[in-house]
Amino acid sequence: MTTTSWNHSSRLLAVAAVVALLAAAVAPATAVSVAETDAPDSAAVGEEVSLTITLTELYREPSLEQWELSGATELTNPTWTVVLYDQTGAKVGQESFGGQTFAGVSVVADDGVSEVEVQLTGSVPEVAEYTYDPHQTFEAATLEQVPPGGGANELTSVATEHFTEESQSAREALDAASSEIEAAGNPSEATETFGLAVSAYESENFDNAQKLADEAKGQAQQAQNTANRNRLILMGAGALLVLGIAAGGVFYWRSQQDSTDRLG
Structure with missing residues (x-):
């Protein structure tokens, strides 16, 4: 078994060496x-x-x-x-x-x-x-x-x-929109509008590409603002819930203290 394995490995090495030599011969120096x-x-x-x-x-x-x-x-x-x-x-x-x-x-x-x-x-x-x-x-x-x-x-x-000057202005607007969209987590509406802007750019309709890119940027910013506002609302609701639980705990503790005093 050992000899057979060694011969098989040797054949594989020989084949690999031949392939390497052929590749070196074919590749331009x-x-x-x-x-x-x-x-x-x-x-x-x-x-x-x-x-x-x-x-x-x-x-x-x-x-x-x-x-x-x-x-x-x-x-x-x-x-x-x-x-x-x-x-x-x-x-x-x-x-x-x-x-x-x-x-x-x-x-x-x-x-x-x-x-x-x-x-x-x-x-x-x-x-x-x-x-x-x-x-x-x-x-x-x-x-x-x-x-x-x-x-x-x-x-x-x-x-x-x-x-050209026109294409460069459109590209700068596209780059700015792309950054905003990525920062906003790639909202679907902004991403779709951005795709239309790219298509307009590649069709050499640079004015429309810039307008669509600006629109996509605004959509991304709006989505980001909405997400931030919702996050703040959730955080506020969570804080109110914590305060409510704390207040309830204090009220319960005081009621227990009053009951103990009356019994005493």
């Missing part, structure tokens, strides 16, 4: 570290924004001591600047591109390249589809490593929320 990403979390439609991505540890995979960098963005009228540095921090190369994609920047260990800085400037695009949760975002930048044999490994992807 990203031989680069993204040291820093300086990008806005959110921005208004039409606003000009800039971001910077710094890549280090460019050759962690020994077989990839030479590769190409490519990038893409949904920013409009973008300008890319790719700067190559050596180990001393000295600039050893620079390339600039226009357009929403670029490709063909050579990163070669023998050239002394040890760090890559990608700078991007462009305008925030229109919102294709509004969503309240999660926030609507666009692809600010995606960078890929292209090995000599072809294929591509994604190094990083940066998503940024975008909005």
Whole structure:
């Protein structure tokens, strides 16, 4: 029995090892570290924004001591600047591109390249589809490593929320209503109105979304006030009950004392 159990366990371990090796072979090896990403979390439609991505540890995979960098963005009228540095921090190369994609920047260990800085400037695009949760975002930048044999490994992807003045005002009203509804214990009427507000927001009817959000907030506050008032009434009734019981006890005690005095 012991031998059979051991052989079965050994087979399981061997199978697990093979699966792990196959997974490692299939998974793309990203031989680069993204040291820093300086990008806005959110921005208004039409606003000009800039971001910077710094890549280090460019050759962690020994077989990839030479590769190409490519990038893409949904920013409009973008300008890319790719700067190559050596180990001393000295600039050893620079390339600039226009357009929403670029490709063909050579990163070669023998050239002394040890760090890559990608700078991007462009305008925030229109919102294709509004969503309240999660926030609507666009692809600010995606960078890929292209090995000599072809294929591509994604190094990083940066998503940024975008909005208009009207959508932002509606979202702020929705956020305020959501907080009030949660604080009030999610009353059904307010929750239902809030759902209508979200639907209006995602349909780009921002004025109606804001009005409904304000209505839901008021309903939540009213429900909270009613709950607080009922709580106070119950507390008052409880206090009166306690006082009544105490008064009855005192009355009973005194009546017993009077009876004892008369008997005496």
